[in-house]
Amino acid sequence: MLSLHQLTCFLATYEHRSLTRAAEELGYAQPSVSEQVRTLEKHLGVPLFRRVGRGVVPTTAADTFRPHAEKVLAAADEAQSAVASIRSFETGTIRFGMFGVARLYGGAGLVADVLERYPGVRVELVGRHSMDVQENLRRGHLEAAMIAVAGLSSEGMAITPIARDELVYVSADPARLASPVTAKRIAEAPLVMAESTYRDTDSARIVLRRMLHEAGYNPGTRIEVEDVETAVELVGRGLADTITNKGAAVQLLPRLAPDAGWVSLRPRLYDTLAIVHRAGATLSPAARLMIELATQRIQAIIEPV
Amino acid sequence: MLSLHQLTCFLATYEHRSLTRAAEELGYAQPSVSEQVRTLEKHLGVPLFRRVGRGVVPTTAADTFRPHAEKVLAAADEAQSAVASIRSFETGTIRFGMFGVARLYGGAGLVADVLERYPGVRVELVGRHSMDVQENLRRGHLEAAMIAVAGLSSEGMAITPIARDELVYVSADPARLASPVTAKRIAEAPLVMAESTYRDTDSARIVLRRMLHEAGYNPGTRIEVEDVETAVELVGRGLADTITNKGAAVQLLPRLAPDAGWVSLRPRLYDTLAIVHRAGATLSPAARLMIELATQRIQAIIEPV
DNA sequence: TGCTCCTCTAGGGATTCCCTAGGGTTCCCG
DNA sequence: CGGGAACCCTAGGGAATCCCTAGAGGAGCA
Incomplete structure (x- = not known):
């Protein structure tokens, strides 16, 4: 099952070119992020990063996937803030x-x-x-x-x-x-x-x-x-x-x-x-x-x- | 943490006006769907359904949330099929x-x-x-x-x-x-x-x-x-x-x-x-x-x- | 009133999440 | 060339979550 958490971990890893730094940013231990990314790769059926000595390198699949992943997270944020603004009566009915x-x-x-x-x-x-x-x-x-x-x-x-x-x-x-x-x-x-x-x-x-x-x-x-x-x-x-x-x-x-x-x-x-x-x-x-x-x-x- | 699963359960419930029927459609037991929706409501800080005798009735917050939730799921689908098409060489680099x-x-x-x-x-x-x-x-x-x-x-x-x-x-x-x-x-x-x-x-x-x-x-x-x-x-x-x-x-x-x-x-x-x-x-x-x-x-x- | 429908709670097994500990490789530097 | 640092991985286990079954209880309807 695809999850937003996987996407978050993927994007952080993509940006930092590193699981360790991604984990730091997200406040997790490195193996946790590693596991999320691995699960995502398994789910998609395509490797997203090449593990290479120091750090990781995104594959072309990752390049393609990234904008989509960002869009999903942006939509999720928007959904939440839409409701948050209801709560504070900025919008809604x-x-x-x-x-x-x-x-x-x-x-x-x-x-x-x-x-x-x-x-x-x-x-x-x-x-x-x-x-x-x-x-x-x-x-x-x-x-x-x-x-x-x-x-x-x-x-x-x-x-x-x-x-x-x-x-x-x-x-x-x-x-x-x-x-x-x-x-x-x-x-x-x-x-x-x-x-x-x-x-x-x-x-x-x-x-x-x-x-x-x-x-x-x-x-x-x-x-x-x-x-x-x-x-x-x-x-x-x-x-x-x-x-x-x-x-x-x-x-x-x-x-x-x-x-x-x-x-x-x-x-x-x-x-x-x-x-x-x-x-x-x-x-x-x-x-x-x-x-x-x-x-x-x-x-x-x-x-x- | 917001999850796609919660959104799926929410939308099914919204459409059927019923947790039981939503659970049937999704292939879960009714309490499972109920739990997901409850967690979502707690996360958003707003009730999404009014539990009323027979069935549930969406609140205005649910009305507002629904299109956003649909957008998130659509984006997620798109992200997956984008990668699927890489796998089958329909697109990508x-x-x-x-x-x-x-x-x-x-x-x-x-x-x-x-x-x-x-x-x-x-x-x-x-x-x-x-x-x-x-x-x-x-x-x-x-x-x-x-x-x-x-x-x-x-x-x-x-x-x-x-x-x-x-x-x-x-x-x-x-x-x-x-x-x-x-x-x-x-x-x-x-x-x-x-x-x-x-x-x-x-x-x-x-x-x-x-x-x-x-x-x-x-x-x-x-x-x-x-x-x-x-x-x-x-x-x-x-x-x-x-x-x-x-x-x-x-x-x-x-x-x-x-x-x-x-x-x-x-x-x-x-x-x-x-x-x-x-x-x-x-x-x-x-x-x-x-x-x-x-x-x-x-x-x-x-x-x- | 009794039956049906639907939701909720309770409780427990399976799975997932996420941690720490430690092993292996690569890269840099003395 | 050997040691240290950086970074990945695996292993294992505690905590949380997922999702089930069983059953209580309210609402609507005949």
């Missing part, structure tokens, strides 16, 4: 899971942070929804993620809450914003709710449904849409009210529904943002970096746990 | 020692033979004189050679005589060619001799000097030149006679001295052509090829031993 709404809080800024500090990296924020992200985590396609969780129970996953995000009632009708909104009023209101695909698993929806259920209500939703943006826009047109994360409301209202406002629920409800990864996994440097940056950014915007 | 006069017998034809049979090779015929060649052999710069030897004693060298080449008297004067030339007549003749630089070590000169000495003569030479061609040309102009190898005379007279002829000496003298290499050395395929071809060619022209 950092993939991190992030659910849809979180981008409103920090997505773009987070990417900007990483790109500024490590100009060579590629960044991927994957996942359209917390559930989606969790699936990717489970399958191993994702190392870690920041997601919204309703409960704190997800088997085999380590969940670290980092912030909580209040759910607020958004309306274009000032009368409805005069006081905190109760379950009764929610049940009676014409609502547009986002995340239609994930309506059953979305954490905000779960929290809200639980609250309504405890109060004895079990309402249907009037309008279902995918994007929070769409929901807020509909609110802005006075067609419905919605309930969404406070952070999303703060960001989206001025732009999409300038005449609308928001108010807390009674009792107040919260969505929990957490870092999630497989339990027992040791995280890569890239993942730890993303976790740290994302946490900072989120906690600067919304209330830390 | 064949270096062979050949003394000056021998080119008259077979030099160009020998090169032509090799080039015809092995179109890709480079051929080097090195050495200006037998003594020169022997020095290169001794220093190891040359593996084997065909040279002219006066005696058969050269320490540490294996000498295999393959042909003998008569020394003849060349003259433009028909009277001098009427009968074999004796030591007396040589001593009295106006001679031009070639190989001025090597006059003391040239085998033909040694043989001739010995013969004259035994007959009681110790003559000086009238003219000394380097090339046999020059000597023959001077003979053609009637300025002197010369003594040279019969093969050289036969080849050169028609062209350089059309009016001159040659005759044997009395007693006849012979130069011995032999294959020489370091005693105890195992010859490379290239050297064996050259020896075979050179021997054939020489023996087709002059008298085999």
Whole structure:
């Protein structure tokens, strides 16, 4: 079996015209280098050096082999430094899971942070929804993620809450914003709710449904849409009210529904943002970096746990 | 220490998304491949696969590493096949020692033979004189050679005589060619001799000097030149006679001295052509090829031993 | 829940790696 | 020409690695 070690010994010997000096350079005893070269010659089926009294003389086969050997070692070095630069975030791809709404809080800024500090990296924020992200985590396609969780129970996953995000009632009708909104009023209101695909698993929806259920209500939703943006826009047109994360409301209202406002629920409800990864996994440097940056950014915007 | 084996295991695992299938492909047990990959990860300082329930999933580090790993293995393959093609004479350089006069017998034809049979090779015929060649052999710069030897004693060298080449008297004067030339007549003749630089070590000169000495003569030479061609040309102009190898005379007279002829000496003298290499050395395929071809060619022209 | 698939750990035999010790040859120098 | 230095080799053995089998344990699926 050809080995890089053999090539190293060969090249050192070729350059020094001597096994002894090659061994010195490499920090081995002379017979060790001799053995490596002999093995290489045997493997190639061609003598590479002529042993002549004092020192060794390369054969024409050695002349031919040398540039190839150098190329192999150069490629090997390059391969290693390519990975080393990943480790120090000079290059490579950092993939991190992030659910849809979180981008409103920090997505773009987070990417900007990483790109500024490590100009060579590629960044991927994957996942359209917390559930989606969790699936990717489970399958191993994702190392870690920041997601919204309703409960704190997800088997085999380590969940670290980092912030909580209040759910607020958004309306274009000032009368409805005069006081905190109760379950009764929610049940009676014409609502547009986002995340239609994930309506059953979305954490905000779960929290809200639980609250309504405890109060004895079990309402249907009037309008279902995918994007929070769409929901807020509909609110802005006075067609419905919605309930969404406070952070999303703060960001989206001025732009999409300038005449609308928001108010807390009674009792107040919260969505929990957490870092999630497989339990027992040791995280890569890239993942730890993303976790740290994302946490900072989120906690600067919304209330830390 | 990075090894090619690790890279092979890594790539197989990457492609199959499975250690078990990689091991099957490579013909190892699964834990062996697992160990190689683990060692590689440790060496690189980065996890390459996420072990996830059924199978493994490459990390982004693995994505980055893969093309580099492939490049290293490709370079290694290329290095091996480069040498393999030397072994089969598809390419590479064949270096062979050949003394000056021998080119008259077979030099160009020998090169032509090799080039015809092995179109890709480079051929080097090195050495200006037998003594020169022997020095290169001794220093190891040359593996084997065909040279002219006066005696058969050269320490540490294996000498295999393959042909003998008569020394003849060349003259433009028909009277001098009427009968074999004796030591007396040589001593009295106006001679031009070639190989001025090597006059003391040239085998033909040694043989001739010995013969004259035994007959009681110790003559000086009238003219000394380097090339046999020059000597023959001077003979053609009637300025002197010369003594040279019969093969050289036969080849050169028609062209350089059309009016001159040659005759044997009395007693006849012979130069011995032999294959020489370091005693105890195992010859490379290239050297064996050259020896075979050179021997054939020489023996087709002059008298085999 | 039980079966299958896949990975990991454990442990041990075979091989390789790499050392020290010493023998042989070549070359240089007195 | 003989001794020393330089350099190669072989021999032998301890340590590390390679690679195997056996079996534990987790994940996915019916």
